[in-house]
Structure formats: structure tokens, C-alpha cells
Amino acid sequence: MRKIDTRKFVRATRSTPREINRQILLNLVREHQPISRADLARQMNIGRGMITALVDELLKEEAIYEGESTVAPRGRRPQMLFVRTRDRLAIAIDVRFSRTYVMLSDFAGNAVAMESFETVVDPSALVSTLVARIKRLIRDHGASGLCEGIGLVVPGMVDQRTGRILNSPQLAWRNVDIRDALAQATGLQVYIENAPIACALSHAWLGRRGDLGGDFAYVTVSDGVGVGMVVNGQVVRGATYTAGEFGHIPIDLRGPKCLCGAFGCLEAHTSNLATISRYLGRELSSHETRELLRESGITIADVISRMRGGDAQARAAIEATARFLGIGLGIVINALNPSQIIVGGEITAAWDVVSPIVREAIRERALTEVSANTPIIAESTDISPRLRGGIALVAAPLFAAPQIA
Amino acid sequence: MRKIDTRKFVRATRSTPREINRQILLNLVREHQPISRADLARQMNIGRGMITALVDELLKEEAIYEGESTVAPRGRRPQMLFVRTRDRLAIAIDVRFSRTYVMLSDFAGNAVAMESFETVVDPSALVSTLVARIKRLIRDHGASGLCEGIGLVVPGMVDQRTGRILNSPQLAWRNVDIRDALAQATGLQVYIENAPIACALSHAWLGRRGDLGGDFAYVTVSDGVGVGMVVNGQVVRGATYTAGEFGHIPIDLRGPKCLCGAFGCLEAHTSNLATISRYLGRELSSHETRELLRESGITIADVISRMRGGDAQARAAIEATARFLGIGLGIVINALNPSQIIVGGEITAAWDVVSPIVREAIRERALTEVSANTPIIAESTDISPRLRGGIALVAAPLFAAPQIA
DNA sequence: CTCTTTTGTTCTTTATACAAACAAATTCAA
DNA sequence: TTGAATTTGTTTGTATAAAGAACAAAAGAG
Numbered sequence: 001m002r003k004i005d006t007r008k009f010v011r012a013t014r015s016t017p018r019e020i021n022r023q024i025l026l027n028l029v030r031e032h033q034p035i036s037r038a039d040l041a042r043q044m045n046i047g048r049g050m051i052t053a054l055v056d057e058l059l060k061e062e063a064i065y066e067g068e069s070t071v072a073p074r075g076r077r078p079q080m081l082f083v084r085t086r087d088r089l090a091i092a093i094d095v096r097f098s099r100t101y102v103m104l105s106d107f108a109g110n111a112v113a114m115e116s117f118e119t120v121v122d123p124s125a126l127v128s129t130l131v132a133r134i135k136r137l138i139r140d141h142g143a144s145g146l147c148e149g150i151g152l153v154v155p156g157m158v159d160q161r162t163g164r165i166l167n168s169p170q171l172a173w174r175n176v177d178i179r180d181a182l183a184q185a186t187g188l189q190v191y192i193e194n195a196p197i198a199c200a201l202s203h204a205w206l207g208r209r210g211d212l213g214g215d216f217a218y219v220t221v222s223d224g225v226g227v228g229m230v231v232n233g234q235v236v237r238g239a240t241y242t243a244g245e246f247g248h249i250p251i252d253l254r255g256p257k258c259l260c261g262a263f264g265c266l267e268a269h270t271s272n273l274a275t276i277s278r279y280l281g282r283e284l285s286s287h288e289t290r291e292l293l294r295e296s297g298i299t300i301a302d303v304i305s306r307m308r309g310g311d312a313q314a315r316a317a318i319e320a321t322a323r324f325l326g327i328g329l330g331i332v333i334n335a336l337n338p339s340q341i342i343v344g345g346e347i348t349a350a351w352d353v354v355s356p357i358v359r360e361a362i363r364e365r366a367l368t369e370v371s372a373n374t375p376i377i378a379e380s381t382d383i384s385p386r387l388r389g390g391i392a393l394v395a396a397p398l399f400a401a402p403q404i405a
Numbered sequence: 406m407r408k409i410d411t412r413k414f415v416r417a418t419r420s421t422p423r424e425i426n427r428q429i430l431l432n433l434v435r436e437h438q439p440i441s442r443a444d445l446a447r448q449m450n451i452g453r454g455m456i457t458a459l460v461d462e463l464l465k466e467e468a469i470y471e472g473e474s475t476v477a478p479r480g481r482r483p484q485m486l487f488v489r490t491r492d493r494l495a496i497a498i499d500v501r502f503s504r505t506y507v508m509l510s511d512f513a514g515n516a517v518a519m520e521s522f523e524t525v526v527d528p529s530a531l532v533s534t535l536v537a538r539i540k541r542l543i544r545d546h547g548a549s550g551l552c553e554g555i556g557l558v559v560p561g562m563v564d565q566r567t568g569r570i571l572n573s574p575q576l577a578w579r580n581v582d583i584r585d586a587l588a589q590a591t592g593l594q595v596y597i598e599n600a601p602i603a604c605a606l607s608h609a610w611l612g613r614r615g616d617l618g619g620d621f622a623y624v625t626v627s628d629g630v631g632v633g634m635v636v637n638g639q640v641v642r643g644a645t646y647t648a649g650e651f652g653h654i655p656i657d658l659r660g661p662k663c664l665c666g667a668f669g670c671l672e673a674h675t676s677n678l679a680t681i682s683r684y685l686g687r688e689l690s691s692h693e694t695r696e697l698l699r700e701s702g703i704t705i706a707d708v709i710s711r712m713r714g715g716d717a718q719a720r721a722a723i724e725a726t727a728r729f730l731g732i733g734l735g736i737v738i739n740a741l742n743p744s745q746i747i748v749g750g751e752i753t754a755a756w757d758v759v760s761p762i763v764r765e766a767i768r769e770r771a772l773t774e775v776s777a778n779t780p781i782i783a784e785s786t787d788i789s790p791r792l793r794g795g796i797a798l799v800a801a802p803l804f805a806a807p808q809i810a
Numbered sequence: 811c812t813c814t815t816t817t818g819t820t821c822t823t824t825a826t827a828c829a830a831a832c833a834a835a836t837t838c839a840a
Numbered sequence: 841t842t843g844a845a846t847t848t849g850t851t852t853g854t855a856t857a858a859a860g861a862a863c864a865a866a867a868g869a870g
Contacts, residue, residue, distance in 0.1 A: 046859085
């Protein structure tokens with residue numbers, strides 16, 4: 001039951017039913033391809049004549065294409081339909097603390113080319129570096145299709161009205177606009193989004209067919225901790241685009257000081273930096289620790305491999321992180337009751353150790369049996385969910401439900 | 406941008422545009438009444454002919470009615486339209502720990518009659534008591550209209566598929582069904598909902614015209630602490646109907662033991678019981694404390710009035726509660742970034758003392774200037790938001806957006 | 811080769827959005 | 841007082857697209 005916002009509603013016109021049914025059909029093709037017109041008619045409870053008209057429209061726009069006719073047990077052979085994704089390309093950009101990744105990929109998320117470079121912190125220098133690399137990528141590898149847009153994923157909150165990055169602690173950016181400069185220099189539409197939401201979009205639109213559907217939360221654990229939430233099929237951005245900042249929720253008011261200045265944040269307990277600091281037996285927020293981290297160059301992957309090598313200190317650090325992560329996921333469960341939680345980040349490499357501890361912490365605080373058993377799925381970093389999210393930013397609007405009422 | 410769920414979509418038909426525009430028109434009348442056809446045409450960017458047709462339909466169904474024609478600066482006088490609410494009635498039931506309230510009211514939330522009785526904990530005994538009172542209420546006061554349904558508000562999580570109360574700690578109910586029994590005995594449609602969501606619905610559908618629109622959170626502070634969230638115009642219920650349980654999020658792992666069994670829950674810091682226990686200098690969860698509370702009969706209102714009388718102990722207890730409440734609201738802000746938060750419960754009677762402490766606690770943890778200034782609005786208990794929510798449960802479906810795509 | 815089954819297209823009917831003309835009711839100004 | 845201007849609300853004709861039926865095409869079965 002949705003309330004109509006009488007300030008910004010969208011009235012239905014004569015062509016509204018067609019737009020809606022067209023979009024439903026397109027999504028059915030996307031999720032069931034290959035599929036015939038007759039099957040679509042059965043799925044949609046509609047006459048085949050209607051389907052013919054809608055399919056003709058989509059064929060003319062080259063949103064879908066007709067494949068070979070398959071064998072059928074009897075009767076005329078159906079003509080199979082497919083969504084056109086192979087020759088539609090997009091650029092995804094993942095700006096991270098140390099490195100920036102650029103990928104050219106088709107609309108289904110299959111990478112065509114990928115490269116990376118050390119992150120340039122100055123915004124305008126970053127833009128010009130990106131522009132050069134994007135142009136070269138498209139020139140060298142863009143023969144198989146047309147690039148239709150850029151999906152830019154940044155570690156920070158993004159104002160969707162202006163495209164500005166409101167605050168990125170990792171890059172020390174405040175109110176920075178790189179979207180418009182990038183769009184102007186490349187002549188391509190640029191979609192910008194913060195990392196946890198991009199990961200959630202990647203899961204929703206480019207995930208496996210089995211786990212589609214249902215509302216979920218995507219929890220990213222890296223230098224920070226953030227959550228991308230999908231509720232009623234829509235991403236939650238909040239009134240001023242800062243929703244999902246679970247990282248700065250306190251779980252222990254007498255806990256360690258966080259980089260944000262407050263005490264006892266979830267992020268200060270369970271981020272990669274927190275785990276490494278704990279391993280080194282140092283305080284997270286002190287200047288010396290940060291210097292030490294920078295100099296030693298130790299990463300969370302190192303801590304995990306030392307744990308595997310039998311380092312008891314490393315194991316203790318990771319087990320403590322797991323416990324706090326479980327408490328964090330318990331917060332998400334109590335707040336949102338998602339049908340599943342996806343966890344992304346380097347910590348997933350230690351999931352065999354982390355998972356049982358997480359599950360136990362959730363069990364301690366869950367209010368019902370079902371919520372205690374909320375599926376927690378670890379997503380490995382090597383499928384690069386952020387970059388796939390960048391592709392989804394460009395591709396998903398084609399498939400989204402029309403906004404009505 | 407919403408994703409279409411290909412498992413349970415609603416296809417558009419020939420009459421879909423009409424359904425949508427009809428509903429938009431009805432909502433415009435509701436929020437701008439009195440309003441003329443010509444004004445509606447301007448608001449909706451549509452021909453006046455279309456409006457005439459839609460209005461005729463709504464008039465025939467008696468959803469709206471035509472009032473007097475008003476004066477106009479020049480030209481033909483417009484005929485004003487109104488939503489019919491006066492002679493449409495609903496029963497609202499608010500089941501609480503100690504007392505149960507029953508109200509007969511019109512669809513706009515104007516009470517016709519109200520009564521209360523000591524809560525009967527046995528479900529079937531409660532149903533028969535309710536049935537008798539409802540029948541008498543309708544007989545004695547129902548002359549002004551027809552009762553079209555019952556809105557039942559309970560302190561606990563409700564499975565909306567089955568109507569069962571999954572868990573109500575206050576009533577010690579688990580998997581109890583009173584909805585169907587009530588419906589069968591009264592012959593009326595019964596809508597059941599948990600208290601925080603009902604309060605949120607009350608705010609969304611029966612609130613003042615000024616503060617309509619925008620997503621928000623309704624935080625209820627009574628014996629428990631819960632949140633009703635409205636995101637993208639829709640209430641958030643969660644995959645298994647247990648969303649909004651912010652009361653059992655830990656804010657201090659070394660904090661007091663909660664009635665749920667875990668340590669350091671928000672509820673254990675800021676519920677009415679927590680405040681009273683703190684005032685008495687007792688541990689919340691111990692058996693002796695609960696006995697003492699029951700025997701002494703001291704309420705949160707007593708603590709507040711003693712604070713007003715100069716009791717330093719009472720002031721300290723309430724100030725501590727205020728601080729923890731601020732931390733709780735900070736959690737809601739970081740998680741959801743709502744455009745506003747409504748706080749309901751007895752504690753609002755001390756809002757002059759509570760408010761500045763709450764605001765300071767939020768400021769300590771908010772990540773942006775805007776989110777630090779999220780409006781926090783106290784809603785007094787004497788407008789009975791729960792009962793109004795019960796009315797909204799019956800009335801709102803008439804005005805909701807049609808589900809499409 | 812004919813009958814049956816299934817797929818996909820075409821045609822007719824019907825609902826309804828859209829646009830324009832029309833009727834009604836009122837003020838203003840000569 | 842009367843006609844012009846203005847605004848509201850209704851009616852009428854047209855275009856669009858859904859709904860449903862009929863038809864054509866393509867295959868296998870007997």
C-alpha cells in the first residue's frame with residue numbers, strides 16, 4: 001500500500017498501459033531468455049496479439065532480438081527472443097582509497113577490458129586521467145559495440161540531484177563535483193553512486209537468476225562499513241542521500257574512538273583498519289597507528305594469511321572482528337528484517353572462520369527464529385561487485401518500472 | 406528506479422490509466438479540499454472533460470460529494486468537491502499492557518465514542534469482550550454512518566499474511582490469532598498492525614496537511630521501543646514482518662540486561678520501564694524490580710511530575726533516558742536518513758527537558774550538517790496516535806496508489 | 811495426405827484519453 | 841441594462857491501444 005505524493009505524482013496517459021506492459025515483457029525476456037511470444041502471453045495472461053505488437057516495438061528499438069526457432073514437441077516452432085546486451089557497452093569506474101579501476105563491459109556485466117592506476121586525489125586531475133583512459137579503452141576495445149554511459153562508483157555519499165560527492169572521508173573530499181566534468185569531457189551520460197548502493201544494484205540487476213527477488217541488504221566491509229538497502233524493490237537513499245551509514249552506529253559507547261570522531265562506532269570495531277589495528281595491538285584513531293599502517297603496508301589479506309599460517313594473534317583479531325560484524329548484521333536484521341544479507345569485502349576471504357562466529361552473534365540478538373536464520377551470503381571481492389554495480393547504473397534504467405502515480 | 410518483480414507483477418489493462426488518475430484525483434481532493442474541477446484540471450495537467458468523467462464516477466460511488474459553490478473573483482462560480490468522511494465510520498482498538506482502548510471514529514479520525522477496559526490477556530476472552538463492546542458502540546453511536554471495518558493495533562509483530570501475532574512480549578503472546586475470530590464474530594473486515602507501524606500510518610494519512618509528504622520514521626517509546634518507517638511512500642514491514650525493531654539494537658555491549666535476554670539494548674536504556682528502574686536505582690531485568698514496579702504502581706508520569714517538583718533523582722533519570730534516546734534517534738538517522746522523526750510516548754510530556762539533550766546526542770554522531778538537523782517532532786500521547794492509526798488501517802486503502810507493474 | 815496442435819499475425823470491437831467546441835454562470839464596463 | 845469578457849463545467853468527436861476472435865503458418869502424427 002503506497003501513498004500517492006500529491007506534490008510530485010505522475011499522471012497516467014493513453015500510452016501508460018503500453019509502457020508498463022512493455023517494461024514487464026522486457027523484464028520477462030531478460031530473466032527467462034530464451035523465451036517465445038506464446039510463453040510470454042501465458043506468463044502475462046494476455047492475448048498473443050498484444051505480445052506481437054509489444055515485441056515488434058521492442059525489436060524496432062533493438063532492445064531485444066529474435067534468435068533461432070527451437071524444436072518443440074509438436075506444432076509450429078516458437079521463435080525465441082533475447083535481450084540485446086552483447087553489443088551494448090558501458091564504462092564502470094571504481095574509485096578507491098589507493099587505486100582506481102576502470103572497466104569496459106557489456107550490459108550483462110561481461111568484462112571486455114579492465115585496467116587500474118594509483119588514485120589521483122585531486123578531483124580535476126583525476127577527471128583528466130580518467131578521460132584519457134576511457135577514450136583509449138573505447139578506441140581499443142569498443143569495436144564490439146557502442147558505449148552508452150559511464151557508471152562512477154565512489155567511496156562516499158552522493159547527492160543525486162546535483163551529482164556532487166557530499167563527503168568522502170577516504171579521499172578527503174567534501175562537496176566535490178566530478179560527474180559533470182566527466183560527462184562534458186566524454187560526451188557520455190555519467191551515473192554516480194556510492195559504493196554500498198552500487199553493490200546492492202549489482203546484486204539486484206546482475207545477480208544470479210536464482211537469488212533475484214525479495215528485499216535485501218548489501219553490507220560492504222572495507223576501509224569503511226556501509227549498507228546498500230533494497231526495500232520494496234527500490235534502493236533506499238534517504239531524504240538527503242545519507243541513508244545506509246550503519247558504520248557509524250555505536251555498538252559500545254565505551255568502545256574505541258572512530259575516525260569520525262565519535263566513540264564505539266561499528267566501523268571502529270569491524271572495518272579492515274580496525275582489524276589491522278587490533279592485530280598490531282594499537283589504537284585505531286591515534287596518529288602513530290595510522291603512520292605505522294602506512295609505513296608497514298600491512299593489509300587485511302596479510303592478516304588473514306598469517307592467521308592461516310598459525311598466527312594466534314591474527315586469528316584473535318579476525319575472530320573479534322567477526323563477532324562485531326555479527327553484531328552489526330544483527331542491527332541490520334532488527335532494523336530492516338531483509339530476506340537476505342550479502343556481505344562484500346576482503347574479510348570474505350576468511351569466511352570459513354568468520355561465518356560461524358557471525359551466525360552465533362546474530363542468534364544472540366535476533367527476536368524470532370526466522371530472523372535468526374536470515375541467510376548471510378559472502379560475496380568474494382574478485383567478482384568486483386563495485387564495477388558490476390557501475391555497469392548496473394547504466395544498464396538498469398532500461399529495465400526499471402515506469403514511475404506512475 | 407524500481408525493479409519489476411517478475412514473480413508477482415500486475416499487468417496494465419485498458420482501464421489502468423483510469424484507475425491511476427482516479428486515485429490521484431481522490432488524493433488531490435483529500436489534501437486540498439474544498440477544490441473545484443477546474444483547479445483539479447490545472448493540478449493534473451489534464452482537460453476539464455476528463456475531470457468531469459472521473460468526478461462523476463467518484464460521485465456515483467459516493468467517495469466524494471459536491472458542496473456549495475463558492476464566490477470567485479469573476480466568471481462562473483466553481484462547485485467545490487469534498488471527500489466523504491463524516492458518515493463513514495471505523496472501529497479502532499488499541500491493546501496495551503494494562504488497558505485496552507476502543508474507539509468509534511469517522512474516516513477523518515474524529516472520535517464519535519471511546520471507552521476502555523482492563524486488558525484481558527486470554528486471547529479468546531479478549532475477543533468476546535471486544536465483540537460485545539464493539540456491537541454496543543455501533544448500536545449506541547453508529548447512527549451517523551456505517552462502520553466499514555476494524556483497525557486492531559497490538560504491541561507486537563504481526564504476520565500480515567496470516568494475521569497472526571508472532572510475538573508480543575508485553576502480553577506474552579506467541580503465534581496468536583485474534584484477527585479472524587474478531588472478523589467472524591463482527592462480520593467486519595479486520596486490519597491488524599503493530600503499534601509503531603500504526604502510528605506511522607496515522608501520521609502519514611491523518612497528519613496535518615503541512616507535514617505530509619517525505620519519508621519519515623515514527624519512534625514509539627513506551628514499555629518497549631519500536632520504529633515505524635515509511636520509505637518511498639510505503640511502510641517497511643520486512644521479509645518476515647519484523648522490521649523496525651530498533652529497541653533491541655545494542656548501544657552498549659556492557660550495558661544493562663534487557664527483558665529480551667541480551668545485554669545493552671536501546672530499549673533497556675530508554676523505555677519507560679528503564680527510566681523508572683533507573684529512578685528507583687534498581688536493575689531493570691531482576692525479578693525483584695519487576696515486582697517492586699508492579700506493587701508500587703509508579704509510572705513514568707509520576708517520575709516526570711516529581712522531576713517538575715524538584716526531585717533531583719527523577720531529573721537525573723530522565724536526563725539519562727534523553728541522552729540514550731538521542732543515541733537511538735542517531736541510529737535511525739544514520740541508518741535511514743529520514744526527512745523527519747516523530748517521537749511518540751509518555752516521555753514527550755517532559756519534552757522541554759528531553760529535547761535539548763536529544764539534539765546534542767544526535768549532533769555528536771551525525772555525519773552531515775543536514776542530518777544533524779533532522780527535525781525531531783514530539784507527538785503528545787493525548788491525541789492517541791495508536792487509535793488514529795487503527796482508523797488509518799481501515800481508511801487508507803481507499804486512497805492508496807493502485808499496485809501496478 | 812489429412813488432421814491436430816501450437817505459434818504468431820491480423821482484424822474487429824470496445825474502452826477511454828485527448829482535444830475542441832459548446833453551454834452556463836458570473837463580473838465588468840459602457 | 842446590455843453586451844463583452846472570463847471562468848467553469850459538459851458534450852462531442854477522434855485517436856490510441858487493449859481485448860478477443862479469426863486466421864495463417866508451420867510442424868508432427870496417423
